[in-house]
Amino acid sequence: MAPCCNKKTKLLTLPLSCLYPSCETVAELRPVDIRTPGELGPLMEGVLWYVLSGTRGGPNRARILKALKRRPRNANQLAEDLDLDYKTVRHHLDVLLDNGVVDNTGGDYGSVYTLTDRTEQYWDTIEEIIAEIE
Amino acid sequence: MAVWMTAASVASALNVVVLLVLLSVWTRNYLAVGSKHALGLTVFGSLLLAENCLSVYYYVLDPEVAVLLRSAAPVAGRAMTFVAILELGGLLFLAWISLD
Numbered sequence: 001m002a003p004c005c006n007k008k009t010k011l012l013t014l015p016l017s018c019l020y021p022s023c024e025t026v027a028e029l030r031p032v033d034i035r036t037p038g039e040l041g042p043l044m045e046g047v048l049w050y051v052l053s054g055t056r057g058g059p060n061r062a063r064i065l066k067a068l069k070r071r072p073r074n075a076n077q078l079a080e081d082l083d084l085d086y087k088t089v090r091h092h093l094d095v096l097l098d099n100g101v102v103d104n105t106g107g108d109y110g111s112v113y114t115l116t117d118r119t120e121q122y123w124d125t126i127e128e129i130i131a132e133i134e
Numbered sequence: 135m136a137v138w139m140t141a142a143s144v145a146s147a148l149n150v151v152v153l154l155v156l157l158s159v160w161t162r163n164y165l166a167v168g169s170k171h172a173l174g175l176t177v178f179g180s181l182l183l184a185e186n187c188l189s190v191y192y193y194v195l196d197p198e199v200a201v202l203l204r205s206a207a208p209v210a211g212r213a214m215t216f217v218a219i220l221e222l223g224g225l226l227f228l229a230w231i232s233l234d
Contacts, residue, residue: 049171050231052167052169052171053163053164053167053169053171053172053175054160054163054171054172054175054231054232055159055163055231055232055233055234056159056162056232056233056234057234058163058166058167058172059162059163059166059167062167095234128169129167129169129171130167130169131167131168131169
């Protein structure tokens, strides 16, 4: 981890890991992350709505989110726990990552996936969307 | 006019095909997820499918309307073709994001 939070450092020059534990550089910070929750509301709901019920992989993505809600896991564990193909899980995780629904920590393989704060914040919406899965 | 009517029929028929693909995704999601969002997409797709089936029927099969349209001025057929092609574009885009 980068040396953190020197009192004289201006906010903008702080390592991002101080603010967002999963981000090391500015490049990793998605533009939407700096909006306030109020602005994010409809946007995030739209993303979740589309990703979970409008697409071919939607139901499996919902199962992945449910599993990650219970505890963070890596792609391998998800494939095993949900009885899905490893490649399928990787694809879904990439889509969820692209849409800012999940985050991953660590390196390439074996890296652990968690729900983003935003996703946690909208968990009620997700539950509503996936009311009857499993 | 007949050429344009054929073009409009083909575009509407393609809409039917793309909608069937979309509906297979949305219906399966509704059965798996049971959410109102998936239901909304399914209902939307079904109604649009009905619209396009009806278009093909009127353009090709209806004994009165099809004959009348084929004998009408070409501008009408051209307009109908453009509308159907725009709809096809929209549906193809939707299919692209939905099959992800």
